[in-house]
Amino acid sequence: MSAKRDISVLVQRTLRTVRNFLLSPKSREFLIFLFFLVVAFFFWMLQKLNDTYEMELAIPVRMENVPDNVVMTMPPPASVRVQVKDRGTVLINYMLGRSFYPLPLDFGELENESGRIRVESSSFQKMVTSQLMNTTQVGAIRPYAFDIVYTRGKAKRVPVVVQSKVTTEKQYYISEMHVSPDSILVYAPEEILDTLTAVYTKSFACTQVDDTIRRHEILAPVFGAKFVPEGVDVEICTDMYTEKKLEIPIHPVNFPADKMLKTFPSKVSLTFQVGLAHFKSVTENDFLITVTYDELLKCNSDKYRVKLKSFPNNVSYIRIDPPEVDFIIEQVNTFETP
Missing domain, CATH: 2.170.120.40 (YbbR-like domain)
Known part of the structure; x- marks a missing residue:
């Protein structure tokens, strides 16, 4: 509360000082002096702007009617620089409020067998003059000339x-x-x-x-x-991403006719991440877990580490539970038909 009160007192004191200054005789004399100074500067600016000055204007150049198979290896410049001379008021109008139409170059009229077009900037004189005030004098146009090189690709x-x-x-x-x-x-x-x-x-x-x-x-x-x-x-x-869980069976592969595989459990759980857009389309049929007879013969224990043989490209971070299963290989009696 003390800090707020100090700030309020400081603001009031500052406002009082400013008000006393503005109401004092010296302040009135200063404001009158400032007013006449601004008026004098305004008339001085009007006088100076009626003088003649020179400046450069940038006028864009545009190539027209170029076929698609024509490749410009040396295109025309984006703009040409035009030296102009006129009163200051006119030049300020060019600088601040005037936009210029691009100077057109018709490819159909300029093309030749050599693949090189020579353009003299003096050919733009009439087009430049038509966009300027009647009082404006046009001087040099730079570059004075430029080449356009093209090829038909x-x-x-x-x-x-x-x-x-x-x-x-x-x-x-x-x-x-x-x-x-x-x-x-x-x-x-x-x-x-x-x-x-x-x-x-x-x-x-x-x-x-x-x-x-x-x-x-x-x-x-x-x-x-x-x-x-x-x-x-x-x-x-x-x-x-969202998480999904599926039960996938283990399929035996290349087992003899008299052999049968039993795993405990017979299915394993797959937990994985999948996009919401594919959540419903991913099913058990998209995954394959197999075990071959030869793999189990080489196994030194009664546990087999589950291996995922195929899965969709749009799933990731797959976890198998349990990672290992118990298995037994049973003998199956087969009878020949007489």
Whole structure:
């Protein structure tokens, strides 16, 4: 209570000091001075913005009508830099509120037999000017020229491999992973296609996952190759582990006709973990425990250690109870039919 009272007294004292300062004659003089200073700065800024300045604008470049089998080994630049000159108010408008349409390059009009296209930036002059104010003077456009190198590649369909590191919450596991599309078309020169067996997504990581994840992943680029499409949709499904228990019989294998195996018990309990989605579908028929006649002949005791011969892929942490069973091999009388 004492601390709260001290804080309250301090706040009241501070407010009283501020109020006394604002109501004092010196404070009124300071506020009037500050007001005229702001007004003077505003008019000074207006005057300065009416002066002429120069700046560079970045205007994007876009390649259009490119066939799928054309691979750009040297693509055009993402943008060109345009030197402009105008009043400060106009240039601020370009910087803050103006967006520019991409400068189009029609591949169908520019292609030739050499596989190399030379573009002079001066050819953009009219398109650049049409997007600017009438008072703006356009200077140099850089780069002054650039080359576009391309090749017509063959196509090959290759599978997509997801590069990921996904960890789940406790009691969860990754049940399925779907990739759409699971394969893509790669356009490239024949010497590159011969070495490609798969394409990979860019690596990503997810931690403590307990629900389905859906992501759009871009494919890791391969120099000289073009992917169609350039990305895939990845769906990672999770499921929760649960425990299940089944009784599984022991099956004798390769026993002579006059021999019969008896084990005690005749069945063993299997306890294992399985996802909720597969809980009902996993049954006794999915497991197999066998013992051969030769194994028992080589056994030096009357106990046999149970071995699981087959089980489904979607179960884990299997425990057998009991791990060993008693057994006897009985002689069976056989009678020939006359």
